[in-house]
Amino acid sequence: MRTIRLFATLLVVALCTGFTSCSDDSEEQEGDQTLTPLVGTWEYTHEWSNTNGGTDVVVYTYQFNADKSYAYTETSDTSWHDYEENGTYNYYQDTKKLTLGDETGSYAVTILEISDNKLIIDDDGDVEEYTRKK
Numbered sequence: 142m143r144t145i146r147l148f149a150t151l152l153v154v155a156l157c158t159g160f161t162s163c164s165d166d167s168e169e170q171e172g173d174q175t176l177t178p179l180v181g182t183w184e185y186t187h188e189w190s191n192t193n194g195g196t197d198v199v200v201y202t203y204q205f206n207a208d209k210s211y212a213y214t215e216t217s218d219t220s221w222h223d224y225e226e227n228g229t230y231n232y233y234q235d236t237k238k239l240t241l242g243d244e245t246g247s248y249a250v251t252i253l254e255i256s257d258n259k260l261i262i263d264d265d266g267d268v269e270e271y272t273r274k275k
Contacts, residue, residue: 176205176207176209176232178255178256178257179205179232179239179252179255179260180205180206180207181204181205181273181274181275182202182203182204182205182273182274182275183202183203183204183205183260183271183272183273183274184200184201184202184271184272184274185200185201185202185269185270185271185272186198186199186200186201187199187201187269191219195219196219197217197218197219198217198218198219199215199216199217199218200214200215200216200217201213201214201215201269201271202214202215202216202274203260203271205230209229209230209231210227210228210229210230211227211228211229211230211241212225212226212227213225213226213227213241214226226241226243227243228241228242228243228244228247229241229242229243230242232252236251237251237252237253238250238251238252239251239252239262250262250263250264250265251263253268257273258272258273259271259272259273260272260273
């Protein structure tokens with residue numbers, strides 16, 4: 142009888158160890174998955190009245206790539222200067238900070254919201270709502 146109890150105890154310990162030591166393969170992910178929703182082309186259009194009584198329209202575009210490179214452009218339909226920037230980015234999920242940098246320096250914005258079709262960032266107090274284009 143004592144042998145049966147010992148055997149049963151060992152069997153229970155072995156089963157418990159087997160279940161707790163195996164990891165769930167679905168929890169293991171390759172690469173940095175926190176960047177996946179960001180990858181793509183995002184566009185924000187800003188319109189305001191200029192000093193000549195007309196309207197200025199500027200389109201701001203970010204292209205975020207999976208290799209952590211990005212391109213940023215500002216394109217105007219009027220006198221506003223066009224601008225282009227290329228560099229690398231990092232996203233810090235715990236602080237929601239997105240750092241962007243090129244050869245001239247770096248800066249950070251805060252991601253307030255991100256979904257399949259919407260990206261809202263706080264750029265030093267200026268809140269901009271981008272729409273996914275690609």
